[in-house]
């Protein structure tokens with residue numbers, strides 16, 4: 001690995017010279033400042049001047065993607081050919097963390113188009129690693145099952161909720177899901193203490209397979225994937241630098257949750273310096289049993305702006321979701337957040353299942369110290385809230401504040 005100081009210096013000078021956005025922001029510096037002297041940049045600031053982030057002439061752009069739009073209008077993100085090579089390198093390193101080699105047969109059950117970066121990145125990383133890849137996407141559980149029977153993949157890349165749906169279809173049809181390792185994207189499979197949550201446990205049981213968590217951010221064109229130790233996603237330090245900051249923008253101690261702030265290295269089209277991702281997680285710098293020395297990023301416990309502030313306490317919606325996932329009789333659900341107009345938030349849980357609302361309220365109070373309104377809803381009502389027209393991703397949290 002190259003030393004961080006020289007990589008930072010290179011990234012700073014490149015952005016200051018080539019990015020209209022950073023040229024203005026960094027004009028006051030003479031020479032290269034320390035990273036902590038550069039004010040972190042927010043997604044809203046980037047969104048307001050999206051195209052000014054571009055450092056190369058438009059004809060050099062090779063690929064355009066958009067962010068998922070879970071927070072505000074999706075950003076348009078552009079990559080050059082060199083950025084695509086960096087993206088495949090990043091993904092190859094991530095798949096190597098899982099232990100995949102050229103001998104693996106990998107089924108990719110995530111969306112490959114719809115302007116997402118992740119599916120493309122997985123495909124390129126697996127190609128670079130030399131694996132045999134089959135792309136089912138995630139439109140049809142039956143196609144996934146037929147493909148599993150036909151090619152017997154040794155690993156599957158997918159989203160937890162979809163993999164659980166496929167396992168359900170397999171049970172109905174008596175298909176054997178022989179143990180492949182499963183790498184998941186986009187939804188948590190571990191709790192804040194790094195133990196598998198209900199979704200992670202159910203996938204390991206149904207698929208008789210190891211699950212590995214991965215974390216990625218479109219704008220960073222980077223992902224971090226955990227190794228066999230399951231102690232957080234390993235950072236590829238030549239490609240990305242990660243800091244964890246508190247609400248005042250100060251670094252937090254090792255292992256403490258704060259906002260993930262990242263700097264990209266080696267990006268040509270749209271580099272970012274100290275970018276506030278809005279995701280909250282902890283960084284672990286201690287030695288990893290796998291022998292890698294890079295820091296590991298723990299599970300994302302929530303989005304900074306999703307933090308619910310209730311009288312005397314605050315909680316991430318993901319903590320409420322984890323409690324719901326662990327409660328017998330809870331089927332589908334949606335968590336709604338509103339403001340009471342007096343500086344406090346209110347939470348309502350719509351649930352479909354066999355659990356009694358007052359029992360569920362007590363469980364949630366015990367687990368999260370929050371007693372939300374609990375209302376029984378029809379499956380159709382929950383479907384309308386989870387998947388509104390034109391949405392690209394199913395959601396379990398609706399922020400009406």
Ligand SMILES: [Zn+2]
Pocket residue numbers: 227228229234288289290291292
């Ligand atoms: Zn490790």
